[in-house]
Amino acid sequence: xxxxxxxxxxxxxxxxxxxxxxxxxxxxxxxxxxxxxxxxxxxxxxxxxxxxxxxxxxxxxxxxxxxxxxxxxxxxxxxxxxxxxxxxxxxxxxxxxxxxxxxxxxxxxxxxxxxxxxxxxxxxxxxxxxxxxxxxxxxxxxxxxxxxxxxxxxxxxxxxxxxxxxxxxxxxxxxxxxxxxxxxxxxxxxxxxxxxxxxxxxxxxxxxxxxxxxxxxxxxxxxxxxxxxxxxxxxxxxxxxxxxxxxxxxxxxxxxxxxxxxxxxxxxxxxxxxxxxxxxxxxxxxxxxxxxxxxxxxxxxxxxxxxxxxxxxxxxxxxxxxxxxxxxxxxxxxxxxxxxxxxxxxxxxxxxxxxxxxxxxxxxxxx
Amino acid sequence: xxxxxxxxxxxxxxxxxxxxxxxxxxxxxxxxxxxxxxxxxxxxxxxxxxxxxxxxxxxxxxxxxxxxxxxxxxxxxxxxxxxxxxxxxxxxxxxxxxxxxxxxxxxxxxxxxxxxxxxxxxxxxxxxxxxxxxxxxxxxxxxxxxxxxxxxxxxxxxxxxxxxxxxxxxxxxxxxxxxxxxxxxxxxxxxxxxxxxxxxxxxxxxxxxxxxxxxxxxxxxxxxxxxxxxxxxxxxxxxxxxxxxxxxxxxxxxxxxxxxxxxxxxxxxxxxxxxxxxxxxxxxxxxxxxxxxxxxxxxxxxxxxxxxxxxxxxxxxxxxxxxxxxxxxxxxxxxxxxxxxxxxxxxxxxxxxxxxxxxxxxxxxxx
Numbered sequence: 001x002x003x004x005x006x007x008x009x010x011x012x013x014x015x016x017x018x019x020x021x022x023x024x025x026x027x028x029x030x031x032x033x034x035x036x037x038x039x040x041x042x043x044x045x046x047x048x049x050x051x052x053x054x055x056x057x058x059x060x061x062x063x064x065x066x067x068x069x070x071x072x073x074x075x076x077x078x079x080x081x082x083x084x085x086x087x088x089x090x091x092x093x094x095x096x097x098x099x100x101x102x103x104x105x106x107x108x109x110x111x112x113x114x115x116x117x118x119x120x121x122x123x124x125x126x127x128x129x130x131x132x133x134x135x136x137x138x139x140x141x142x143x144x145x146x147x148x149x150x151x152x153x154x155x156x157x158x159x160x161x162x163x164x165x166x167x168x169x170x171x172x173x174x175x176x177x178x179x180x181x182x183x184x185x186x187x188x189x190x191x192x193x194x195x196x197x198x199x200x201x202x203x204x205x206x207x208x209x210x211x212x213x214x215x216x217x218x219x220x221x222x223x224x225x226x227x228x229x230x231x232x233x234x235x236x237x238x239x240x241x242x243x244x245x246x247x248x249x250x251x252x253x254x255x256x257x258x259x260x261x262x263x264x265x266x267x268x269x270x271x272x273x274x275x276x277x278x279x280x281x282x283x284x285x286x287x288x289x290x291x292x293x294x295x296x297x298x299x300x301x302x303x304x305x306x307x308x309x310x311x312x313x314x315x316x317x318x319x320x321x322x323x324x325x326x327x328x329x330x331x332x333x334x335x336x337x338x339x340x341x342x343x344x345x346x347x348x349x350x351x352x353x354x355x356x357x358x359x360x361x362x363x364x365x366x367x
Numbered sequence: 368x369x370x371x372x373x374x375x376x377x378x379x380x381x382x383x384x385x386x387x388x389x390x391x392x393x394x395x396x397x398x399x400x401x402x403x404x405x406x407x408x409x410x411x412x413x414x415x416x417x418x419x420x421x422x423x424x425x426x427x428x429x430x431x432x433x434x435x436x437x438x439x440x441x442x443x444x445x446x447x448x449x450x451x452x453x454x455x456x457x458x459x460x461x462x463x464x465x466x467x468x469x470x471x472x473x474x475x476x477x478x479x480x481x482x483x484x485x486x487x488x489x490x491x492x493x494x495x496x497x498x499x500x501x502x503x504x505x506x507x508x509x510x511x512x513x514x515x516x517x518x519x520x521x522x523x524x525x526x527x528x529x530x531x532x533x534x535x536x537x538x539x540x541x542x543x544x545x546x547x548x549x550x551x552x553x554x555x556x557x558x559x560x561x562x563x564x565x566x567x568x569x570x571x572x573x574x575x576x577x578x579x580x581x582x583x584x585x586x587x588x589x590x591x592x593x594x595x596x597x598x599x600x601x602x603x604x605x606x607x608x609x610x611x612x613x614x615x616x617x618x619x620x621x622x623x624x625x626x627x628x629x630x631x632x633x634x635x636x637x638x639x640x641x642x643x644x645x646x647x648x649x650x651x652x653x654x655x656x657x658x659x660x661x662x663x664x665x666x667x668x669x670x671x672x673x674x675x676x677x678x679x680x681x682x683x684x685x686x687x688x689x690x691x692x693x694x695x696x697x698x699x700x701x702x703x704x705x706x707x708x709x710x711x712x713x714x715x716x717x718x719x720x721x722x723x724x725x726x727x728x729x730x731x732x733x734x
Contacts, residue, residue: 003447068435068455071502080370083509086453088435135438142450143510 002141005110005149009196015102015110016199019165019225020309021335023364025109027056027310028140030358031066031074032092036288037127038351039281048347049092050077052315052355055341057081059310063143065089065136085143090118090133093353095220096157097130098360099137099148102199105367111148112197113137114156119215120180121155126214126352127291144362154193155181159218159357161194164225167260169194169203174217176205181216202260206250210234210243211301211352213292220356221303222250226268226334229259234305235269242276242299268334270304274322277302279350302346306354307331308361309338317354318342369508372477372516376563382469382477383566386532386592387676388702390731392476394423394677395507397725398433398441399459403655404494405718406648415714416459417444419682419722422708424448426677430510432456432503452510457485457500460720462587463524464497465727466504466515469566472734478515479564480504481523486582487547488522493581493719494658511729521560522548526585526724528561531592534627536561536570541584543572548583569627573617577601577610578668580659587723588670589617593635593701596626601672602636609643609666635701637671641689644669646717669713673721674698675728676705684721685709 010016031049032038038045053062057079065087066074075084089097096119099111116134118125141148162170175181176190185193191203209217223233233254234247241247254267277300285294304327307316314335318324324342332340348354377383398416399405405412420429424446432454433441442451456464463486466478483501485492508515529537542548543557552560558570576584590600600621601614608614621634644667652661671694674683681702685691691709699707715721 002450068453068499071455071506075505083369083512085510086435086455086506088438088453132435138442139438139453143452145450 010102011199025364026061026362028360030092036286040284044347059313094360095159097133097136107365111141123180159220167201178216229263230266232268236272300349302349306356317345377469378566392731393428393729395727397459403653407651411714426680461727462526464500464503474732478508490547526587534568545583596630597633599635603639667716669716673723684712
């Protein structure tokens with residue numbers, strides 16, 4: 001019997017967003033089916049999503065939301081240990097349209113239901129309409145039985161923020177200050193909003209992400225917290241790599257920062273793919289009014305950073321690239337106590353994101 | 368992470384169906400929207416369903432499954448303490464298409480997923496197709512996180528059985544032996560199936576129900592267990608009442624029976640409406656191929672027996688009939704420790720059932 005909380009904030013109520021590396025209860029996903037975004041009727045994407053779900057389910061429970069149309073098919077493809085529930089959406093990026101969960105120290109978990117506008121609304125959003133996506137956070141909270149905070153009008157996607165669970169937010173100016181998000185708010189007002197809802201006191205603003213066109217530069221392709229006082233950041237030594245400048249700028253920025261508790265950040269380098277991943281087979285993606293046309297040869301946002309931390313593990317994108325094994329080794333070094341599992345998710349990158357974008361963790365209750 | 372159990376039965380695994388008067392965890396419902404069954408775009412029915420849900424939620428949690436189309440509307444109409452989840456169906460009779468839950472004495476609850484064929488399949492079913500209804504039991508078990516027994520091919524609706532939780536099943540020949548259910552099975556084979564899945568040893572077969580046309584005479588309009596060794600049965604002294612013969616036959620039959628433990632049944636009389644309830648406003652029900660045409664003046668199956676027992680209460684249909692108050696008094700006498708709450712559900716009767724038909728209890732884990 002979850003209720004909507006409209007007159008308070010997580011900070012006021014003693015809740016905070018835990019870091020992804022804290023204990024989790026369950027991972028939520030959505031099922032891809034949109035033929036104007038995914039190649040070949042979304043069938044290869046469905047296989048990749050199922051592979052990701054299966055990999056996660058070795059560590060903790062997974063629930064996949066799927067439309068009525070695709071329910072039987074998803075139930076058939078996904079193994080029985082994965083829970084499948086009906087949930088319609090406009091695409092399958094639960095990181096961005098799903099709830100951001102917060103916890104207190106009394107064993108309570110709640111959701112934050114940000115406004116969602118398909119990464120830019122009528123300004124530069126990726127599709128129209130997005131009403132079913134916008135309802136996903138609430139639907140997940142209903143099924144999870146968690147109360148949720150309404151944030152009327154404040155647009156935010158989960159992929160645009162990372163936290164250390166100890167007062168620090170990591171984000172990008174490119175996304176949060178984009179005119180498609182909250183154009184009537186100043187940077188300071190946005191910062192106050194983040195601190196109020198995530199219960200933080202310091203926001204680290206990296207300037208640019210690596211995909212200006214789709215997510216307006218989500219942080220979850222660029223950097224994340226790996227432990228208190230530690231972050232990972234994308235890195236390449238190849239000046240011809242399309243993400244060379246952004247990776248160096250982000251790395252240099254992070255090396256100069258302290259977190260909310262005053263610790264200088266330890267910054268781990270995480271490689272990029274040796275070769276950029278270029279879209280192929282765009283002719284099998286349906287044309288549609290109001291969505292970006294997809295063309296063979298466009299650079300896909302293929303970042304190893306888009307991994308998901310789970311209980312005892314890390315689920316890491318693999319692209320069939322020369323650096324796949326290096327990425328696994330580097331992430332293993334960042335997380336010495338976790339098992340790193342690579343999943344081939346080139347197909348998810350073709351659709352515009354990766355493992356972190358298609359998952360949302362529900363933290364464990366604590367205290 | 369519920370799983371499907373295909374190679375065992377509840378009896379083999381030590382599970383039994385508890386009586387409705389045993390402790391419950393939650394009530395499941397579905398949301399009506401089918402314009403070829405409900406009057407005026409299902410709007411009055413939606414109000415009645417919401418009234419029922421609200422009445423139940425005073426006693427225990429309620430979850431309502433609703434299609435993506437109607438989600439926002441249902442969420443708006445239903446009060447916040449009621450959980451709303453997406454769940455498509457072909458109509459809204461969760462008693463019949465939902466799972467029958469069974470429990471063991473070790474704290475475990477499981478579902479039985481009977482085959483559902485819209486009350487008679489291609490023989491005399493009420494609509495086509497019924498595939499979304501048939502998936503409801505599984506979807507509920509997924510959300511509830513309960514393993515479920517598959518009963519491949521065996522057709523049964525929850526409204527066609529009642530149990531005392533102590534080895535006795537109550538049902539009707541009219542329904543279970545109908546050619547639209549399991550025509551290739553003998554009465555003895557069907558009995559064995561019921562005993563195996565409900566974990567019972569005795570089946571009491573009342574011959575006829577009161578609605579041959581729609582449910583083929585479901586027991587839940589005629590009689591039910593009110594306590595171990597006690598049943599309620601419909602009754603009228605008016606020989607002109609359309610259900611006079613069936614009520615007397617059922618009453619006389621029950622008075623002669625003993626239950627699985629050898630107790631002679633105590634039979635409580637429950638009145639029928641003073642006047643039959645006749646359908647009005649059939650012209651606001653959409654015409655549709657493959658469904659029974661609805662006509663003003665047809666007798667609605669308005670039975671006070673179609674109540675729902677909940678924790679500490681009974682939710683009882685009211686029809687605006689002279690006998691409404693008498694029905695409440697009689698049910699209060701049957702259940703001296705429960706609060707009896709009447710809900711005006713004439714509109715639900717117009718659609719073909721009542722409170723028991725539109726609800727399904729998930730029993731509490733015990734032991």
